Every structure is written in structure tokens, then in C-alpha cells.
Amino acid sequence: MSGKTAIQIDNQVSDMLKRNNLSVTDSRRKILQLFLEQAGALAHGDIEKRAGEKFDRVTVYRTLQTFVDKGIIHTIPTADNSIRYALCKDECSEGHHHDHHIHFVCSVCNNTYCLDDVVTPEIKLPKGYSAGHVEVVVEGVCKNCK
Amino acid sequence: MSGKTAIQIDNQVSDMLKRNNLSVTDSRRKILQLFLEQAGALAHGDIEKRAGEKFDRVTVYRTLQTFVDKGIIHTIPTADNSIRYALCKDECSEGHHHDHHIHFVCSVCNNTYCLDDVVTPEIKLPKGYSAGHVEVVVEGVCKNCK
């Protein structure tokens, strides 16, 4: 049974917010819910479209920033100047994320997925360079579009 | 001897443009030169600052787009909504790039480098996904800043 009632989801959302010392507001509930009911990542534009009718643009910006700060969501690098956000699977500690999974962008449906089971490989850097975070984005065709 | 005279560089630039069937104009020469005399990648903003005093913003946009189309430069994905461009080492054929190198962003000087000697690793994807292009961005400290 994967179906959850609206109330259950609502509780889950409120709990997540409280766990992160955030006050529970309509916009935060709504936006967090968007992420929970969405498998892939959301571009800022998507979120604004789906939540923006009800909330101010500025609120969306500020909410997303807050979620990133708290480690609830993380950003995914893209080459086309459209920030994408996705839920952090394991709760990241405030301040620094430790998502070692790769990201997959489907060139057909244009969705972005976090492949939580695929770990970023070790990269051997030239002498003198020291590695911190490694970000891998794979472009291809996802299982729904093949 | 790594030093080149201004005239030599100018010839190199003109040749590159001609080889790509582009007419040789001031703005294209200037912008291409910026890339040649710069080890790392350039954010759009950088280019606009350095070339924009002499050329219109629109021209910069169009020139960069042209260079990308021709395979002279390529874009580098970032998580902060600032497109970065870098020269393609091996001339990419028009339309599709084949740069299998990784990108390195220094967290100290904030420069972006193409590490042409570091090849992107094979990524094993879950069943159902097929991989196209793989993009790797490593964040860390570069050899100049350590």
C-alpha cells in the first residue's frame, strides 16, 4: 500500500518542518508537498507555476532558500541556467549536504531524477588539486521514456 | 617560448573564425581572444564586463551562442544559475560536442578549469536508464590556491 491519505501527507509535511525548526506555514507546507508528490526534481519555474498562483513570487524564492539552508532540498547543476531542486533523501545536516548520488536528466521528458543508488565515483585529479564535492549529471533516456 | 606577439594571437583568432565559416568581426575577435588568454572558464557576466564596455550586451549574447553552435566553446553546468563557457580543446564538430573531460571549480579563487586529462568515468545506471552524455563537476582547491 503506497497510498496515503491527505491528512497523513499533511502530518508528514508538518513533522518535517518542525524537525527542522521551521514554523509551519501554508506556503512551506504547499511547496514541500510538491516535492513529496513528485519523483523528480523541480525547476524554480515549475514551483512558481504550481505554487505561485496561491503565493507570492518572493515567498517562493524565500521558501526555497530556507529549505536549501536547512538541508531539506538541494540544488542540481544544469547547463541551461535553470536551477533545479530536489529533496534530500537522507536528511542532510544543516549547512552541508552529503548527497553522493548522481543526477539523471532525461532528454525525452526533460525530468531530472536523483539516482540515490548510484554513488559518485572517485575522481583522480592531477597533482596539486584537492577534491571536495563531486557532482555527476548524466543525460540520457529514463526508464519511463525508453 | 610560450609568449606570442599580439599579431600572432590576432592571426590565430582570425584563423579559428574562418575555419568555422564565421565572418571576422571585432566583437568575435575580442571575445575569442578573452578565452584564449584565459586558462579557465568564463561566466557570461565576466565576458560582458570585459567585452561589454566596447560591445553591446546583445552582441555578447549572440556571439557566445554562435560559438557554442559552432563548437568553439562549450557550456559548463553550475548550481548557481551562472552559465560558464570554456574553449573546446579539440575542435568539436558543429552541432555536437565531444568533450569527455571533467570540470573543476576552485572554491577559493572561484575559477573553473577544464581538466582535459581527466576523463569522465563510466557510470553504471539502474536498469531501464540509458546514458548519453556524462558531466562531472568537481569542487575543491586548485593548484594555484593550495
Added chain:
DNA sequence: ACTAAAAAAGCAACATTGTTGCAAAAGAAA
């Protein structure tokens, strides 16, 4: 439940970034 303090939302104004159409200027070709 009520109230006071704190936090967030909404609004307005603005800054930055990116796009488009068209006239003027510059480059290529003869």
C-alpha cells in the same frame, strides 16, 4: 483560549538577466 513577541508573507519598487525586431554599419565577394 487570549495575548504578546517573533517570524513569515505580501506588496511595491527595483536590479539583473535574457530576448526580439528592425535600422544602420561593417564584412565578404565580385
Added chain:
DNA sequence: TTTCTTTTGCAACAATGTTGCTTTTTTAGT
């Protein structure tokens, strides 16, 4: 040099992101 083609600059616009401040909502203490 002259003609034709391409590119540039300009202006106007659209989209995206930011900031300060007031009003509303949430929280916590009574």
C-alpha cells in the same frame, strides 16, 4: 569600388531575482 550579405547596436520588452517595509500569521507564554 560597389553590391550583397551578415552582424551590430539600439530600443523595447519579458523574465528572473532582490530588498525594504508593512501587515498578517505563527508560536509560545499566560
